[in-house]
Amino acid sequence: MSVKKIGIGIVGLGTVGSGLIEIIQKNNNIYKNKYKTDFSINGISAKNRNKKRNVSIKGYKWFDDPVKMTELPNIDIIVELIGGSDGLALKLAKESLKRRKYFVTANKALIAKHGIKIFELSQKYNAKFSFEAAVGGGIPIIRLINNSIIVGKIKNIYGILNGTCNYILTKMRENNLQFNKALKEAQNLGFAEANPKDDINGTDTAYKLAILSNLAFGINTKVSDIYTEGISKIEEIDIKMAQKLGYKIILLGISNLKNNKVMQRVHPSLVSNNSMISKVDNELNTIIIDDEVADKIMVVGKGAGKRPTAASIMADILNIHDENKKKFFVTKNKKVSSLSSKDISKREGRFYIRMGVDDKPGVLADITLFFKKHKISIKSMFQLDNKIKNIVPLVFVTHKITEHKISLVLKKMKALKKIKTKIVLLRIEEL
Template identity: 40%
Template sequence: MNKPLKIAIAGLGTVGAGVIKVLSDNKDIITARSGRAIEVCAVSARDRHRDRGVSLAPFTWYDNPVDMALDDEVDVVVELIGGSDGIAKALCEKALENGKHVVTANKALIAHHGTELAKTAEAKGVSIMYEAAVAGGIPIIKALREGLAGNGVERVYGILNGTCNYMLTNMRETGRDFDVILSEAQDLGYAEADPTFDVDGIDAAHKLAILTSVAFGCEVDFDGVQTEGIRHVSPVDIEFAEELGYRIKLLGIASRQNGSVEQRVHPCMVSKKAPISQVEGVFNAVVVEGNFVDQVVLQGRGAGEGPTASAVVGDLVDVARGVKVPTFSVAADKLEKLKSAPLTGHNGSYYVRLMVVDEPGVFADVAGVLKANNVSMETIVQRNRAPGEPVPLVLTLHETSEQSMLNALNGIAALDSVVETPRMIRIEDF
């Protein structure tokens, strides 16, 4: 039997404690699959005395996690602190520089600094592994980097944030407003006290930036992700979507186009017949479209102690086996620097909801603005009449450019009969 792989864990929150539990409860399975034992030898966290449901007595305690990177006994540093900079970044950099493997669940760190960390790791002959950073227990990084390595990936998209998916599911099922559902999600622990990263799409954008790099062999470019959250989605929009045969999902979508890459996160209307529209609650799903495999769909829990710890341990098993693959599918010094395709150049179909005064001539005014911007209507829905009062008017538009759509919306918003900012949601044909 080979000597044990010794690991140090920085961050003992839900995931850190979960990793210790998985390694203990599944010790025999993990050892058999790794060909060697995987043993925790050191830990670090902010509070040494907090009850985490696991005993820390067998492990060396470090007040400063960066010091673990200098411990000669440690083979792998597991970074579960979080955050794109600060102590998490310092720890990973120091560990890699000292020739230690790094396993992390830190999506922000990889999204902002992944290219540089990959170059350091590969120069030092060690690995930086991050399966747990994207879609929790779904092994999407391994699938893209290894199982689908023979394919040219044409598009990758998915539900990458369980909080938003939970909220949109419950808004549809209950008809309740965004704020009510958000408060409930916070009470259940699905949303943070400050939900900005989730509901404004930033969390999903971190994950999409990582997926884009792995899928297309390009440098990680978080700043190139065009991001829009779900705050403006209302029960009215969800109800109209159902009537029109769609469901609203917050999706991250990346595609490669003539030397550039389009990365976008925003609410989408997808057909109720599409597999991804059936993914509900806190579940995530990722769809990969390859030139030989056609379409692969992976679905599972995107967060939580068990799924995320499972992904961390999966990476540890690969390290223990001696599996060496490039961090982002190709060698770090061969990653392409792709130009970001602007969303204004995107072509697609659109849903638009207007609040208009119910009076003669409204349809004609709206149609005139659309015609002037080369945008054509596919359907019009107005359920109720209330002469002289504001009523919802819903349009779906044939495929057009994003810029034409934005120009048309600006023109429509300026009409006297339109009393609220028009709401637009992109329609995706999957």
């Protein structure tokens, strides 16, 4: 069999783009022998041509306007790594597919917002597109779903979808680090961006969950449909209390199907130390699919850092000959629809509540009486020793109650003069 030449254009030369160039430089002879394909980088583009990078870009043709790459006959694949849900990223997707280029992206914002539109374009122009790296980093979850590992109706899909947050929470737990110190360590190791806002506020996880929900349930969800909280409110005291109670705190993305309605939410949660998901630490991600036939299917892989994401991009590139890439994105299910983010109020579960109160006799009894008056059943309560400026931390764990009811009660509670700090509310998930 003769070796086929395939030209690649790479747009975006940050951590992942540089990592992809390294992979191609080091492994192209292997690809020639194994896949009978000779990959060459025939175009590159980024914001700053002169930026110092960990990989040499000398000898590669530079494009100030990356859309020009889509016009060249010697470029068969466009790899988009610049990010953003609109603008240049969307234009690259459209122009690539119109010219029947294979479009590969790690851009979760783009796919979450325009995935169905891009898929329809790929169908119209008989082109291919792949987005494996947009969801799980090193976890091939899209490929697994595409290749029919799921044999029954999916009831739930959930997991740890952000390696940065998982690393931060692991180090807060294992090394007793404050949030900011754990974040700095993650940045130094390349697990967090210089601006980590989308990671720590839950947006990154929400993008990924939207894509998974679309694939799993055949809906066209919007990120705004997903209730989203980040991890910045988590303090060392919460980590230690969770351990005392037999839990770990992790940032979860959860999508549940019930009565043809899909509820989607992203928030820090307490999960039992005995659960499968609690074993996944550091920069690892995990996705668990609850299937009516096969029960729970769990996949684990690295979700932060240049290597897993670049490797996932390369795996998509190697699938250029896979005809399924023309066919697969979402099979629309008209019977199923997405709930809005406000519908989390219907969720029922147990809660962890922390607050700081005046260090005075009778305050704990008053707070307990307040809960009782408003029909909030308390399973356990703790008055902690680490008093600061005459403020004592109190922690309560509730029995099952609706989100709507607990939010109303806490809103009233905030007006009490005895409470001197923000009230922290965390959900306890039974997975």
